Amino acid sequence: MRKAIPEQVSQTEITFKVEEIEAILSPPDMVIKPWSPMYCDLKQKDGAKKTMLIRSIERDEIPLVLPYIKRYMDIDRDLYDVVGARVYAELLAMLRNRIKDEYFLIGTVDGELAGIANGRLLSEKINISLHTMAFMRGMNAGAVLYYAKCVYCFEVLQQEEFWATYESYNGWKRWGIGMALPTYPYPDVQHELGGARVFYLTRKYWDAYIREYTKQLAGTELLPNPLPELLEKNKQLIIPTEILV
Numbered sequence: 405m406r407k408a409i410p411e412q413v414s415q416t417e418i419t420f421k422v423e424e425i426e427a428i429l430s431p432p433d434m435v436i437k438p439w440s441p442m443y444c445d446l447k448q449k450d451g452a453k454k455t456m457l458i459r460s461i462e463r464d465e466i467p468l469v470l471p472y473i474k475r476y477m478d479i480d481r482d483l484y485d486v487v488g489a490r491v492y493a494e495l496l497a498m499l500r501n502r503i504k505d506e507y508f509l510i511g512t513v514d515g516e517l518a519g520i521a522n523g524r525l526l527s528e529k530i531n532i533s534l535h536t537m538a539f540m541r542g543m544n545a546g547a548v549l550y551y552a553k554c555v556y557c558f559e560v561l562q563q564e565e566f567w568a569t570y571e572s573y574n575g576w577k578r579w580g581i582g583m584a585l586p587t588y589p590y591p592d593v594q595h596e597l598g599g600a601r602v603f604y605l606t607r608k609y610w611d612a613y614i615r616e617y618t619k620q621l622a623g624t625e626l627l628p629n630p631l632p633e634l635l636e637k638n639k640q641l642i643i644p645t646e647i648l649v
């Protein structure tokens with residue numbers, strides 16, 4: 405838009421360095437406690453045991469993971485397509501500094517990507533759950549990754565509320581129903597994912613009931629302080645070659 409100037413000016417054009425514009429266009433992140441790696445034992449349907457490490461994605465791993473997530477956009481099964489498309493956008497936005505305070509956890513088994521879970525901080529008090537995906541199926545990798553986000557919210561960041569919504573029946577069954585979560589009045593309060601209902605988890609409810617839920621759901625516990633050997637085994641990220649749905 406242009407408008408007549410109200411008085412004489414010494415410069416009729418002012419230019420900016422794109423670095424200056426970047427400082428305005430990229431949302432400023434808060435300084436938050438990082439996620440420290442945790443691990444759990446998972447059982448596959450055939451009884452085989454797998455140890456999954458949950459750690460934050462490294463920035464230089466993002467370009468390796470993006471093409472794998474992209475493949476899920478074409479999987480019209482169990483809502484992998486819409487979740488894949490959104491996760492791709494969120495991960496790319498993280499790389500391009502176009503999302504505020506996103507965290508992105510990856511679950512790996514012997515280095516191989518088993519699933520992801522991401523979210524972002526709306527404020528110091530409220531944690532927004534974005535997505536969870538399981539790439540190794542049938543061993544509750546996704547269930548535990550989602551639980552890890554709650555641990556991050558309540559135990560590490562000491563936040564007050566965790567706001568989720570569910571695109572898929574599996575997600576809703578595992579966590580919305582599984583954790584018996586209430587919803588905020590709808591449509592007055594909408595989740596940033598497509599304007600769906602907000603299912604919320606409060607600190608009180610977490611402390612009273614939900615902290616133990618992962619034992620019920622996945623029959624496992626999320627443990628801190630993985631041994632150096634486990635960290636070493638999972639240092640080099642291996643992208644799966646196949647899509648299992």
Ligand SMILES: CC(C)(COP(=O)(O)OP(=O)(O)OC[C@H]1O[C@@H](n2cnc3c(N)ncnc32)[C@H](O)[C@@H]1OP(=O)(O)O)[C@@H](O)C(=O)NCCC(=O)NCCS
Nearest residue numbers: 487536537538541542544545546547570571572574575649
């Ligand atoms: C939702 C999700 C993260 C749950 O992950 P998970 O806890 O590891 O669970 P799985 O995906 O392995 O299994 C979910 C159910 O589907 C069944 N299942 C479906 N296809 C399966 C397959 N190919 N192999 C094994 N199990 C399969 C499982 O037996 C399980 O049944 P149960 O609920 O009776 O235990 C995962 O299903 C997923 O990534 N879905 C697509 C993306 C999505 O919906 N994300 C959440 C958005 S709300």
